Amino acid sequence: xxxxxxxxxxxxxxxxxxxxxxxxxxxxxxxxxxxxxxxxxxxxxxxxxxxxxxxxxxxxxxxxxxxxxxxxxxxxxxxxxxxxxxxxxxxxxxxxxxxxxxxxxxxxxxxxxxxxxxxxxxxxxx
Numbered sequence: 001x002x003x004x005x006x007x008x009x010x011x012x013x014x015x016x017x018x019x020x021x022x023x024x025x026x027x028x029x030x031x032x033x034x035x036x037x038x039x040x041x042x043x044x045x046x047x048x049x050x051x052x053x054x055x056x057x058x059x060x061x062x063x064x065x066x067x068x069x070x071x072x073x074x075x076x077x078x079x080x081x082x083x084x085x086x087x088x089x090x091x092x093x094x095x096x097x098x099x100x101x102x103x104x105x106x107x108x109x110x111x112x113x114x115x116x117x118x119x120x121x122x123x124x125x126x
């Protein structure tokens with residue numbers, strides 16, 4: 001992503017980093033295992049316009065994988081996306097605990113989380 005190389009993802013049933021927050025379909029080519037024998041033909045069949053669209057999206061979202069903050073703290077990166085992802089998971093766990101009535105004494109079952117669970121709630125945009 002950092003070098004504007006379009007990711008070719010051939011990993012069924014594997015979630016990419018921050019996939020619930022970053023639209024991988026805008027900057028990557030997803031293939032199935034059955035496509036591997038035709039990989040060369042599929043890549044050669046990609047138009048220059050499509051590659052340009054993917055690279056523009058890469059330029060927009062590449063910071064999502066950066067842990068360093070070369071542009072300062074005002075631009076989001078992997079750390080901020082990790083915080084949002086963990087918040088979403090904790091909120092989901094709390095909701096499941098409340099719905100099932102299990103672990104009523106657990107901290108998550110007794111407290112409301114005060115964290116951003118989306119890019120919008122965190123006031124993050126790419």
